[in-house]
Amino acid sequence: MIVERTIKVVTEQHNINKPAVNEGFPMKEWTVEIYILDQDGKEKPARCFTRAVYHLHPSFDNPVQTFHEPPFKCTNEGWGEFEMQIDLYTTEKGGKSSIPHDLNFSAPQYELTHQIQFKNPSQALQQILRETGPLPSDEERKLKKADGGSKKKKSFDVEKMADGLVKLSEDDLLQVIQMIHDHKDDSTYVQNNIDAGEFSVDLYTLPENLMKMLWDFLVKASVVS
Structure with a gap:
């Protein structure tokens, strides 16, 4: 059985009062959060995942950051835009989905969605997935x-x-x-x-x-x- 769900990645960013590292590029604080959408398109806690691992630009002191509780809030400071990879894990054996995320500063807040597939989820994970919609079976x-x-x-x-x-x-x-x-x-x-x-x-x-x-x-x- 394959269950599909829509994941929403929400990004917020703003300038902070810190000296610019590169002239013309103000320092920013940015935050990325992850939600799951129900069948009506409403945000719900992404409890189907046990952890989210963010792979940031290698110039960060800690480029691999892991969070274990929804909404898997990742907050950092920097001046540059880059594309990161986010790995989302479930309790299933081999249960990992990877999504790309474009971190940019074109808007104070923006949202991107991704389709995620859960293959042969356990009974426990099925119950969690039912919180956001019916299953194929x-x-x-x-x-x-x-x-x-x-x-x-x-x-x-x-x-x-x-x-x-x-x-x-x-x-x-x-x-x-x-x-x-x-x-x-x-x-x-x-x-x-x-x-x-x-x-x-x-x-x-x-x-x-x-x-x-x-x-x-x-x-x-x-x-x-």
Whole structure:
């Protein structure tokens, strides 16, 4: 699953009363902040990122600066314009997005937006991303939940399945995981974090034949009825 969000980079700058380093170029104080936009275009704290790393011009004493709390406010002084790189990190393995940012002094304040992709976000990150809009799988989940009215026609109950899975033994869970891997389709959302020993699946994205197989397995294991 790929989730797209719009990131806004806000820059403010003003002259400060300090001697010019280069004649004709007044000293400036500038600040860069990072926000995420919701589906209505409103600014929200970019809690989807755990840190932002700013790569400034090499002439700075500390050209690489890291911030861990939204809005990842980076404030510095200088006289020159330059293009920096900003690395945005999530908790996901390999979860880094890099965006360029043009620092200039043509206006006291200006805003730039960038599209960021989150590939196969964890359940925790999905919940954070839902604060700014629905996920691609949400519409499919709604359709399948709406189809829940025909439960009586089906031989499985998704909510009971979710409750039953947490009651399984470790050996049974391993069989379930293998079953899901063997019979899932392209629309199935699965995340397997081997390093952390975590496996998660969105039951509402499973194909119906796999749902039936899982239900039969849970009935045989006496965790649903």
